[in-house]
Amino acid sequence: MSSVIYQINSEKKYNREVKKMLNFTLSNFRDMQFKEVIGHDEVKRKLIQAKKDGRVSHAQLILGPEGTHKLALAIAYAQFLNCENPSENDSCGACSSCIKYQKLSHPDLHFIFPTINAKSNDKPCSDDYMAEWMEYLKKTDCHVSLSDWIHHTWDENKQGVINVKDAHLMIEKINVKNYEAKIKVFIIWMVEKLQHQAAPKLLKTIEEPPENSLILMITENYDKVLSTILSRSQLIKLSKYPDEIVRNELIARYQVPVSKAANITRFVDGNFFHALKASKEESEYDYTKEYADLMRSAFMVVHKKTGLDKLEAWVSGAAKQSRDNQIEFFKYCLNMTRQSMLTNFNEEKLVNLSDEESDFLSKFSPFINEANAMSIAEEINKTILHIERNGNANIVLLDMAFNIGKLLRKM
Ligand SMILES: [Zn+2]
Structure with a gap:
């Protein structure tokens, strides 16, 4: 297995945890050329054309929903330009610049991302967590999400921020002569998390970055990016992935079996981050069977006063799944609620089911109808929220099963 030592560049004075960061092993990072970035052909074409025409804008904002490989696209673009x-x-x-980019160790490539105040650590900034960040990118092939990054690094469900210190450091770094690159690149991931106090410091730099530098900002929430930043940057808009791309890429790139890829695609709504997570779940948790068992036993317990043992067995089985798998399962339940309604309305064109699902819903779908569908969906969403907040799974799931049981009835 090839591995390289990631060395933080020469701005040692900025780092409080220099020791930890100097000897950080990074192995087998996927090469982030354009061809490794999934989809977005039209956007790539425009970016490439901008370089050919010599009109690469110095501050660009990449906007797209979660799970659209925005960060990978930014890295691939920066690598291409250099x-x-x-x-x-x-x-x-293969050139020296590309190789340094592949290792994410290029001295003229910088990342700024949200961090949180851990209790023992006073106001951290991106540089303090650079080693963890690199490891996270490597582990995920740059398929990243903000909540996952925070949870992975701090085991917390807080919102991260990009703070004043990050802004200060970026301004210092951008005003130093490039070490070797044609273009020094700053990638600001989730720029909507930039603290208001930090923004004024950055605005002049974003408006007029020093020559031979490029600022690539990434966001999932256009409305939350400060208007002063929006007005100073060129917008690159990414669409969510079509189901066909999600399915095909899971099969071709990640060797997911065809039927599993088709199942996953149905409930991730174009989010490749979720698709990949679902594909990596080791467990053979059969979503369709588990969904049918849950609905049947919840109904029986509430309306026929029987089968509590079956429901409890279901809850204890589900509670043993990983948190991620539980969340994916409940997203699947949301989709099945929708599919039940579509089945009721005979919307055959929109119904998208496997044979097993179709078999179950042919009898069950009348129990989900206009009178209760919204309340059932709310109940499932509430459950997802509780799981995300580390609620006690046994209690949360049993409570949900009773509430859904009460809601289930034929019109
Ligand atoms: Zn090259």
């Missing part, structure tokens, strides 16, 4: 031997449509992947 490549010593690019082809018509991609970086070479």
